Every structure is written in structure tokens, then in C-alpha cells.
Amino acid sequence: MTIELSARVTCTDCPIRHRAVCAYCTGDELDVLEQLKSYKTFKAGEPILWRADKLTYVGSLVHGVATLSKTLEDGRTQMVGLLLPSDFIGRPGRSEIEFDVVAVTDVTLCCFQIKPFEALIASTPHVAQRLVEMALDELDVAREWMLLLGRKTAREKIATFVQMLVQRQHIAGTDLPGQALSLPLTQEQIANYLGLTLETVSRQLGIMKKNGILRFSDRRHFEVIDFPALQLATGDDSDGGVLV
Amino acid sequence: MTIELSARVTCTDCPIRHRAVCAYCTGDELDVLEQLKSYKTFKAGEPILWRADKLTYVGSLVHGVATLSKTLEDGRTQMVGLLLPSDFIGRPGRSEIEFDVVAVTDVTLCCFQIKPFEALIASTPHVAQRLVEMALDELDVAREWMLLLGRKTAREKIATFVQMLVQRQHIAGTDLPGQALSLPLTQEQIANYLGLTLETVSRQLGIMKKNGILRFSDRRHFEVIDFPALQLATGDDSDGGVLV
DNA sequence: CGGAGTCTTGAAATATGTCAACTCCCGTGG
DNA sequence: CCACGGGAGTTGACATATTTCAAGACTCCG
Known part of the structure; x- marks a missing residue:
């Protein structure tokens, strides 16, 4: 389209x-x-x-x-x-x-x-x-990100990032059919967002695929299969602090 | 007083x-x-x-x-x-x-x-x-700090932190006599500000003392002896991006 | 003087970065 | 249409900055 x-x-x-x-x-x-x-x-x-x-x-x-x-x-x-x-x-x-x-x-x-x-x-x-x-x-978002950058592990960073994508695309009403979500950034860009290297991003995403948390249909589209596990992996408290 | x-x-x-x-x-x-x-x-x-x-x-x-x-x-x-x-x-x-x-x-x-x-x-x-x-x-400050948290080394973080203290105390006109500056946080608090552990903060401050960049009069007061070296250690570009 | 909080220092563990090779796409141009 | 080329992603082996764990020293204050 x-x-x-x-x-x-x-x-x-x-x-x-x-x-x-x-x-x-x-x-x-x-x-x-x-x-x-x-x-x-x-x-x-x-x-x-x-x-x-x-x-x-x-x-x-x-x-x-x-x-x-x-x-x-x-x-x-x-x-x-x-x-x-x-x-x-x-x-x-x-x-x-x-x-x-x-x-x-x-x-x-x-x-x-x-x-x-x-x-x-x-x-x-x-x-x-x-x-x-x-x-x-x-400002709220920036501060939430400071916590992520300063204190979260690579896995938590990735999980938090994915969760934020889900929420923002949901709020914006730009959800694709089904659970499919678009991943608008390359792994290098994600790395720059999360304060990681692109290799670490690749490895962590790989692990989350293996864990059955995420499924990719192609390089740019994925869905969250195991939502509770994703939430758990963010390291945030269980009620899921909102991160718009 | x-x-x-x-x-x-x-x-x-x-x-x-x-x-x-x-x-x-x-x-x-x-x-x-x-x-x-x-x-x-x-x-x-x-x-x-x-x-x-x-x-x-x-x-x-x-x-x-x-x-x-x-x-x-x-x-x-x-x-x-x-x-x-x-x-x-x-x-x-x-x-x-x-x-x-x-x-x-x-x-x-x-x-x-x-x-x-x-x-x-x-x-x-x-x-x-x-x-x-x-x-x-x-918001500007928060974003500057995101860069620090995500991409700077321990040494650069400490140097940036010290430089920020100098600038803010200078702007506020709360300079103490001479070059003396007050360090209002414990090392554990500094660590929490910089996304480090307190041990790393202690070690890096120690190195900067040895390097002749900082001198402490007591635990809570210090002065910057080698300003150019401090600036250099921040990792920022040479004109010293302002970090209020 | 005691004791808690703070700081220092060392040795060992580890998460992540670095370097490097290889694969997989996908679009372009011959 | 195919071959090519380059960007993107994967994966492995290795390096290292920082954390972790631990013990001890300092210092201020009651």
C-alpha cells in the first residue's frame, strides 16, 4: 500500500x-x-x-x-x-x-x-x-528512559522497547491486522536507542524468539506471543508502569 | 555556618x-x-x-x-x-x-x-x-543525561558530573571562596545518578585525584585543578556543550 | 570510645563490547 | 531475468570495562 x-x-x-x-x-x-x-x-x-x-x-x-x-x-x-x-x-x-x-x-x-x-x-x-x-x-518518557539506560540489562531493555512499541502503536490505533506490529527501526537504530551494540540487540531478539515470546513474519513485522513473559522481562513492577 | x-x-x-x-x-x-x-x-x-x-x-x-x-x-x-x-x-x-x-x-x-x-x-x-x-x-538536561547514561564510559560520566556541578554552582552564584566546590552527594548517590556502582565511582574519583585533575579538601569539598583535562575527560566536543 | 555510615582497595566473575566472517535479502542495472 | 552488490542481520571467539563480593580503613558524631 x-x-x-x-x-x-x-x-x-x-x-x-x-x-x-x-x-x-x-x-x-x-x-x-x-x-x-x-x-x-x-x-x-x-x-x-x-x-x-x-x-x-x-x-x-x-x-x-x-x-x-x-x-x-x-x-x-x-x-x-x-x-x-x-x-x-x-x-x-x-x-x-x-x-x-x-x-x-x-x-x-x-x-x-x-x-x-x-x-x-x-x-x-x-x-x-x-x-x-x-x-x-x-519529560516523563525521557526519565523513564534514563532508568532504562542507566539500570536495565540488555534483555530488559529490549523487552521494554518492544512493550513500548506495542503500547504506542496501540494508542495510535495504527495496529496492523491481528497482533502484527511493525518494527520501524533497524537493529543498529534500536541499539542506539537502548545504549547497546547491534550485535547485542540481534542476540537478545534471537533469544526472545527462541523463548517463544516474539515471532517475526519478516524483518519488519512481528507479533508478541507471550505477553506476560514480555512484561516480566522488562524488569518493571508487575502492574506495568505506563511508558507512552 | x-x-x-x-x-x-x-x-x-x-x-x-x-x-x-x-x-x-x-x-x-x-x-x-x-x-x-x-x-x-x-x-x-x-x-x-x-x-x-x-x-x-x-x-x-x-x-x-x-x-x-x-x-x-x-x-x-x-x-x-x-x-x-x-x-x-x-x-x-x-x-x-x-x-x-x-x-x-x-x-x-x-x-x-x-x-x-x-x-x-x-x-x-x-x-x-x-x-x-x-x-x-x-527536558534538555534529561536528554543530555540519556547520552551520558547510554554511551559514556565511567570516567566520562564522572568528569561530566563534576563539570555539571561546577557550572551549576557557578550559575547559581553559590561558589565557595576560591575554586572550592561542594559535593552534595555521597558516592552511592553519585553512582545512582550516573548508572554506576559506588565502587566504580570511588575508583574513578581516585584516578582523577592521582591525575591531578581534582583535589579534595575533605569528603564534601573539592576543587578542579586541571580544567582542560576535566573537559577532555567528559568525552564531549571541545567547545563544551552546556549542561545546565 | 564505639559504631554506623562512608569510602577504599583487591580479586574474581560476568555481561556486554569488539572484531571478524558469513548469510540472507532485496533492489538495481546489465 | 539473472548476477551483482550492498545493507542488514547472524553467529562465534575473544577482550575488557564494570560489577560483584569481600575485607578493611577512615571519620564523624553521639
Whole structure:
């Protein structure tokens, strides 16, 4: 299935209408957004924003997956965020970012020039409010990830990562038929997300296949067979702390 | 030197007046805060807030040091934040937190009941604006720490930690005479901040003493002797990415 | 003076990283 | 259509940073 990436969609028909920065907007407010917005698309692998770039626009991710990552001088890199549909790129009142944003699949962005957008924030409390809420959510996620990076074992990291994918794809309603889930990252990218090497990721995923926890239909699609075992393997407490 | 912790201070004389959540407030606005605020004090080691507690108040740290930390079922813990004077506890629009807040030294908090405070946010854009700014700063710091936790070596972690202490104490204007800096955490706490064990922290600090990078006057006070070497040891790029 | 908490140091264990070879895809271009 | 080539993943053997376990020393405070 190919999606026409550049197709203009009216806000009311937008797939991320109820989760993005516009979530709380009324019909009237949407009309304003409709005037200001424009779509940008990126091919898989393309950079969306580079560290220390001046931010000229901000926007919501409509289709696809992108990553935020930071890199040390010698090339070691650490992903600090995974952007799925409805996630926002850019910051209220900040003109720079200190990480790189890269499209890992083909990506469609619903963009706003930064100047008009800042005016919009000032005049539309619904947008400002949602933006704050989203920033706080990001902070919670970042801290949950700090726990993972600092204290979890390789196996726990992988299990937590898979569980997060399940939850986020479920919430987003982008579940594929059956239990099938898409794995949008290469193992190298997963490694950079989890603070591991790609070999360790490969081995741990292999073990979870052998354990009958996961089944892969192809390189990019899998399903969780043994959910309790997955949960157990995360190392989190049994009620499963939510990790959006 | 002992500070009278419970002494009520007027906002205009407050040591964190220009960095805390009230930073942008006008004199009139301060008068309102003055009415609402109250001081709370905690002894070193006391819990300030417990995970999943209902948040009944929020507040700014005036004196002392506190930590935010998350703990796994089996006891492994990871610090996810270090609170120094002017830092804020609590979230606009959130009634719970998902980590523990603990005083590591004696602590004074400038508190607001949550209900009046939320009204205040709604009516005082200066407060709301500063709160957002502080949340975004926290997010940046959290992501910088993700890079540290996921990709840095023990030595780089220690060096980065020390450098952060230097910068934050410098910014806060709490420098002690000369180059002396205070080390507010035990090595076990440092270990929990850096995702290491306390033994590794001890060994690495020992090496940095031998290398002539640090000198300790007593267990809680040290100075940086070789600043370039410290910077080099962080693993960051040479211009020294700011880590507030 | 005692004792608990903190720190140091050593030896041994181990999880993960490193290096290297090989396989499996999948798309491209001849 | 097939062969080729390169990216992605797998697997093994080995290296090593850090943890673990353990014992002892320091130091501050009651």
C-alpha cells in the first residue's frame, strides 16, 4: 500500500487530529490552522533538522517515523526520542534544538512557519496548553528512559522497547491486522536507542524468539506471543508502569 | 555556618528571586505570591514527595539539595534529576509524579498549595511562561543525561558530573571562596545518578585525584585543578556543550 | 570510645563490547 | 531475468570495562 504523502488533508479528516498539538482546538481554531499549515515530506533516511540549525518551522508528524539523536565527537550516538504520528517537532520559545532529527521511514510533516506559530500560541490557549502537556509527557518518557539506560540489562531493555512499541502503536490505533506490529527501526537504530551494540540487540531478539515470546513474519513485522513473559522481562513492577 | 531555615524571607530579598518560577514577575505579582507562599523545611534524608503521592503542593527549592529518583522492583535505582536552589517541584496540570523526591541535605522549600497555584498560573502569564521554560530546560538536561547514561564510559560520566556541578554552582552564584566546590552527594548517590556502582565511582574519583585533575579538601569539598583535562575527560566536543 | 555510615582497595566473575566472517535479502542495472 | 552488490542481520571467539563480593580503613558524631 502506498500512501500519497503530499496529499493535502483538511484538519477535520486528519489522522492525528485528536492527539497532536491541535487536539484541543475548536472548529474555529482549526480554520485558522488550516490557513497556516503546509505539508513537507521527507524520504527515509533524510535529515529533517540538524543540531544547532536555526528553527524556521515547527510541525507535527503525520505519517512515518523519525528519531531524535545526539552524537559524541567520536561517533557514539544515542537516540533521545522516537517520533511517531502526532508527535511534535520544535519548541515554544526556542529557536534551536540540540539534537538531530532524522526520518527513518518516509515522513509527512504538518508544518507551520515559526513566527506565525508563535503568534498562534499567544492567541490560542488551546494550542499553548496542549504544547505544555506534550512537553511534560516527553519529560516523563525521557526519565523513564534514563532508568532504562542507566539500570536495565540488555534483555530488559529490549523487552521494554518492544512493550513500548506495542503500547504506542496501540494508542495510535495504527495496529496492523491481528497482533502484527511493525518494527520501524533497524537493529543498529534500536541499539542506539537502548545504549547497546547491534550485535547485542540481534542476540537478545534471537533469544526472545527462541523463548517463544516474539515471532517475526519478516524483518519488519512481528507479533508478541507471550505477553506476560514480555512484561516480566522488562524488569518493571508487575502492574506495568505506563511508558507512552 | 548555620542558616536559619524557617526564617521567612520577603520575595524581593529571596536568593532565588531571579531564577525560580517567579523570575519574570513584577513587583505587583510578587505581592500576590507573598500572600500565598509558605515555607516548608526537611531534614537531610527525609522524603519530600513519594511516587504516586497526590500532589497537594508545589514549590521552589530555596536552600539545599534534593534528588529525583526512580526505582525498579528489585531495588536498582536511578536518579533522574538533581534539584538545586531555584529548581521547581511539581507540574502544571499534573496531580501526580512518577518518581521520588528526597532531601539530601537540609532543605527549604517555598511552597504553594496546588489549587491556588493553578489559579495563579491561569492569571499570571509570567509564571506560566517561566514554568514552561523551566520544563523545557529540564527536558534538555534529561536528554543530555540519556547520552551520558547510554554511551559514556565511567570516567566520562564522572568528569561530566563534576563539570555539571561546577557550572551549576557557578550559575547559581553559590561558589565557595576560591575554586572550592561542594559535593552534595555521597558516592552511592553519585553512582545512582550516573548508572554506576559506588565502587566504580570511588575508583574513578581516585584516578582523577592521582591525575591531578581534582583535589579534595575533605569528603564534601573539592576543587578542579586541571580544567582542560576535566573537559577532555567528559568525552564531549571541545567547545563544551552546556549542561545546565 | 564505639559504631554506623562512608569510602577504599583487591580479586574474581560476568555481561556486554569488539572484531571478524558469513548469510540472507532485496533492489538495481546489465 | 539473472548476477551483482550492498545493507542488514547472524553467529562465534575473544577482550575488557564494570560489577560483584569481600575485607578493611577512615571519620564523624553521639
